[in-house]
Amino acid sequence: xxxxxxxxxxxxxxxxxxxTIQCQVDSQVxxxxxxxxxxGQSLTLIATANQGSEATYESGxxxxxFPISRPNLTFSTLTVSxxxxxxxxxxxxxxxxxxxxxxxxxxxxxxxxx
Amino acid sequence: xxxxSQHNHHVILSEAASLELGCNYSYGGTVNLFWYVQYPGQHxxxxxxxxxxxxxxxxxKGFEAEFIKSKFSFNLRKPSVQWSDTxxxxxxxxxxGTYKYIFGTxxxxxxxx
Numbered sequence: 001x002x003x004x005x006x007x008x009x010x011x012x013x014x015x016x017x018x019x020t021i022q023c024q025v026d027s028q029v030x031x032x033x034x035x036x037x038x039x040g041q042s043l044t045l046i047a048t049a050n051q052g053s054e055a056t057y058e059s060g061x062x063x064x065x066f067p068i069s070r071p072n073l074t075f076s077t078l079t080v081s082x083x084x085x086x087x088x089x090x091x092x093x094x095x096x097x098x099x100x101x102x103x104x105x106x107x108x109x110x111x112x113x114x
Numbered sequence: 115x116x117x118x119s120q121h122n123h124h125v126i127l128s129e130a131a132s133l134e135l136g137c138n139y140s141y142g143g144t145v146n147l148f149w150y151v152q153y154p155g156q157h158x159x160x161x162x163x164x165x166x167x168x169x170x171x172x173x174x175k176g177f178e179a180e181f182i183k184s185k186f187s188f189n190l191r192k193p194s195v196q197w198s199d200t201x202x203x204x205x206x207x208x209x210x211g212t213y214k215y216i217f218g219t220x221x222x223x224x225x226x227x
Contacts (some may be wrong), residue, residue: 002159031213042204042217092158096213101146101165103215105158 002027002095004106012112013083020079021109023093028073030096033103034066037090046091049076083113116141119206120122120218127195128166128226135190137179137205144210147188149179161203162189173197197227 003026013019023032034046047055047068054067069077080087090110094103139145162173167212169181179190180207187197188205205218 004157024124033213035217043215044217048213100162100163100173101208101213102148102160103213104160107152107157 001097002029003070004093004095004104006091006093006106006109009107010107010110010112012114015084015113017083017085017103018075018079018081019111020026020077021091021093023078023106025095027076028030030073032070032076032093033096034068034078035077035094035105036093037092039056043092046078080111084113087111088113116207116209116216117142117177118154118205118216118218120203120205120216120221122221124222124224126224129197130177130194131225133190133195133199135194135205135223137188137190139188139205139207141186141207141209144161146208146210147181148206148208149173149177149188149190150204150206151201152204158204161190181220193205195223195225196226197225199223201208 005024007022032049035043037043038072042114045058046061047057048067049055049070051070051073063107065081067079090108092108120138121212125163147164150158152158161177162171164171164181172178177192182190203221206215
């Protein structure tokens with residue numbers, strides 16, 4: 001399994017600002033994922049981030065709102081842009097287990113937008 | 115579109131009671147199935163998984179789950195729960211050959227000591 005850290009662990013931001021969340025993995029991984037967990041709801045996949053290519057976004061999520069970088073095989077960032085209170089959520093990154101399909105999750109970033 | 119349903123949103127049990135959490139999915143093809151657990155203040159951890167073979171899979175901490183293809187179900191069970199099992203449990207499904215998870219809405223389990 002992989003050990004994943006995220007920064008920041010939580011933040012309170014003003015409406016209209018942007019926040020960049022970092023995800024660091026202790027081993028090289030091909031695929032990284034970003035999820036959102038809104039209050040009282042389940043996890044929803046935002047995008048898949050592969051090193052060396054553009055992120056693939058799920059329906060309802062766009063690059064202008066959630067730009068993602070994947071500069072190497074152990075690191076990724078997700079930016080939440082022009083935030084509104086509806087963006088208040090927990091944001092999680094995850095990585096795959098390699099040849100198997102399980103995913104390993106980071107601790108999450110709890111974002112509150114006021 | 116694929117979906118995953120967890121019918122029990124909140125479950126309260128006394129210690130030593132038996133547990134069964136339901137998970138149903140809607141997808142007609144081959145699937146991979148997972149149960150994840152999130153203990154208070156901790157991150158999501160894989161509890162068990164099913165890819166193929168024996169439909170009864172055993173995971174960590176005494177949990178098991180049974181894949182019933184005809185019912186599109188993957189219910190989680192534990193014969194005797196402990197106070198430390200208090201957590202939120204998520205069922206997740208991927209189509210075979212993909213990494214894209216579809217999560218259920220989660221079940222909050224509270225075990226009373």
